[in-house]
Amino acid sequence: MTVRRTAINGWQGVKAEVxxxxxxxxxxxxxxxxxxVDLAAELGCSRSTVNRALQGLADEGLLERxxxxxxxxxxxxxxxATFSIPVVRSQIERRGAAxxxxLLERxxxRAPASVRARMNLPAGSRLLHVRALHLADGSAWALEDRWIxxxxxxxxxxxxxxxxxxxxxxxxxxxxxxxxMSLSAVPASDxxxxxxxxxxxxxxxxNERLTRDANRRAITSVRLVHAPGYRMSVEx
Amino acid sequence: MTVRRTAINGWQGVKAEVxxxxxxxxxxxxxxxxxxVDLAAELGCSRSTVNRALQGLADEGLLERxxxxxxxxxxxxxxxATFSIPVVRSQIERRGAAxxxxLLERxxxRAPASVRARMNLPAGSRLLHVRALHLADGSAWALEDRWIxxxxxxxxxxxxxxxxxxxxxxxxxxxxxxxxMSLSAVPASDxxxxxxxxxxxxxxxxNERLTRDANRRAITSVRLVHAPGYRMSVEx
DNA sequence: GAGTGGTCTAGACCACCCT
DNA sequence: GGGTGGTCTAGACCACTCC
Numbered sequence: 001m002t003v004r005r006t007a008i009n010g011w012q013g014v015k016a017e018v019x020x021x022x023x024x025x026x027x028x029x030x031x032x033x034x035x036x037v038d039l040a041a042e043l044g045c046s047r048s049t050v051n052r053a054l055q056g057l058a059d060e061g062l063l064e065r066x067x068x069x070x071x072x073x074x075x076x077x078x079x080x081a082t083f084s085i086p087v088v089r090s091q092i093e094r095r096g097a098a099x100x101x102x103l104l105e106r107x108x109x110r111a112p113a114s115v116r117a118r119m120n121l122p123a124g125s126r127l128l129h130v131r132a133l134h135l136a137d138g139s140a141w142a143l144e145d146r147w148i149x150x151x152x153x154x155x156x157x158x159x160x161x162x163x164x165x166x167x168x169x170x171x172x173x174x175x176x177x178x179x180x181m182s183l184s185a186v187p188a189s190d191x192x193x194x195x196x197x198x199x200x201x202x203x204x205x206x207n208e209r210l211t212r213d214a215n216r217r218a219i220t221s222v223r224l225v226h227a228p229g230y231r232m233s234v235e236x
Numbered sequence: 237m238t239v240r241r242t243a244i245n246g247w248q249g250v251k252a253e254v255x256x257x258x259x260x261x262x263x264x265x266x267x268x269x270x271x272x273v274d275l276a277a278e279l280g281c282s283r284s285t286v287n288r289a290l291q292g293l294a295d296e297g298l299l300e301r302x303x304x305x306x307x308x309x310x311x312x313x314x315x316x317a318t319f320s321i322p323v324v325r326s327q328i329e330r331r332g333a334a335x336x337x338x339l340l341e342r343x344x345x346r347a348p349a350s351v352r353a354r355m356n357l358p359a360g361s362r363l364l365h366v367r368a369l370h371l372a373d374g375s376a377w378a379l380e381d382r383w384i385x386x387x388x389x390x391x392x393x394x395x396x397x398x399x400x401x402x403x404x405x406x407x408x409x410x411x412x413x414x415x416x417m418s419l420s421a422v423p424a425s426d427x428x429x430x431x432x433x434x435x436x437x438x439x440x441x442x443n444e445r446l447t448r449d450a451n452r453r454a455i456t457s458v459r460l461v462h463a464p465g466y467r468m469s470v471e472x
Numbered sequence: 473g474a475g476t477g478g479t480c481t482a483g484a485c486c487a488c489c490c491t
Numbered sequence: 492g493g494g495t496g497g498t499c500t501a502g503a504c505c506a507c508t509c510c
Contacts, residue, residue, distance in 0.1 A: 076323065076408070204439070232418065232419040
């Protein structure tokens with residue numbers, strides 16, 4: 001007779017119990033778990049409840065489920081982190097600093113090859129180029145260098161980004177796209193050093209993003225170069 | 237009479253339909269959506285199906301739901317990305333390079349204050365200190381500097397990490413903890429420069445992680461300094 | 473107090489895929 | 492063929508919170 005100290009309460013309870021067994025090595029990597037019906041019977045709940053719990057664990061990368069194949073413990077669980085890409089303004093304000101913004105440049109011009117490649121555009125494409133500085137408590141926080149395809153977002157051509165950043169405007173106007181992000185470390189160029197008030201060659205954190213619309217057409221490509229000392233934190 | 241071109245198939249269909257309406261601005265940021273019962277009636281499915289779809293969108297940060305308060309469109313949708321922290325070995329092999337590993341140092345010693353603070357340990361704590369190099373096709377890829385609390389993971393004290401990295405050993409042995417990760421850019425120290433074969437002061441990408449067990453006790457603190465040119469990519 | 477989402481249940485059918 | 496997870500349904504009760 002098994003004694004259960006903690007009652008199984010709902011799908012969260014089932015999830016917790018399964019996690020406990022995984023940690024206790026009762027089910028080891030590669031092992032096959034009982035099927036949902038049996039587990040439901042053992043834990044005294046309905047199959048749907050077990051299903052919900054196991055799906056959650058599968059989403060988190062701890063279990064692998066296949067029709068007919070059953071549910072297995074993943075061999076090399078890769079920790080999954082989910083984090084949000086905040087608007088620069090909220091990022092700064094969340095740290096209790098006053099947000100400031102300064103537009104450096106805004107004009108339509110021929111995009112360089114690197115940008116065209118990233119956005120998958122033909123040679124000679126003219127894009128809206130916006131450069132701006134984000135400030136925290138008056139000092140430079142990040143330098144934004146952005147290219148916007150006004151064929152995809154015509155409205156952007158009529159906005160001057162002198163007060164609100166393109167960052168915010170785009171998020172509210174053209175939401176819900178897909179995209180990708182790339183993080184790296186680079187030495188400060190002369191230009192970046194001047195804008196950010198640091199020495200050339202200093203180590204800077206760079207965040208590059210490409211955003212696509214629902215049809216996977218590139219909307220904007222942005223490169224954010226952060227002032228020295230910037231850290232990006234993620235909960236696991 | 238509304239004409240529907242595409243049938244609503246299951247909860248994924250409902251989700252797609254809701255997304256369509258969000259993009260079409262039929263429901264704008266801040267708006268209140270119909271309640272689940274009404275939506276179910278309109279879309280010709282059961283409430284559970286609608287619930288599943290809306291929960292998904294809420295998880296993705298597009299909707300905000302409250303009991304009694306209903307479901308609202310989030311005003312400033314912050315794009316959420318979920319990415320996995322791969323074992324260094326898989327990261328290298330996925331790029332088609334041969335993985336190599338070299339243990340530089342392994343000994344028990346008094347932890348410096350910075351590490352103690354991070355791991356929340358009293359002064360004088362002795363930890364297992366492991367330094368190692370990860371190689372891709374024979375050249376330095378990342379320098380690992382790790383501290384392990386053997387009070388929390390006694391087994392680690394009996395493992396010499398000369399063949400398998402602590403990275404892999406820990407993942408298989410002490411899984412499923414919580415933790416946090418912090419990314420930054422730093423100039424190469426003399427020591428890092430020598431290990432990674434670059435010049436001192438070069439810009440390096442640093443990934444620091446703290447891992448806790450189920451009781452939130454710190455297991456290990458690791459600092460991975462990557463060779464110049466490293467990029468971390470994330471799908472959004 | 474009442475309306476909303478959160479969840480559980482029991483049953484059902486289906487898609488997949490291993491043997 | 493048959494067992495597994497994926498999903499839908501209809502109904503129910505509960506927890507929260509706005510009015």
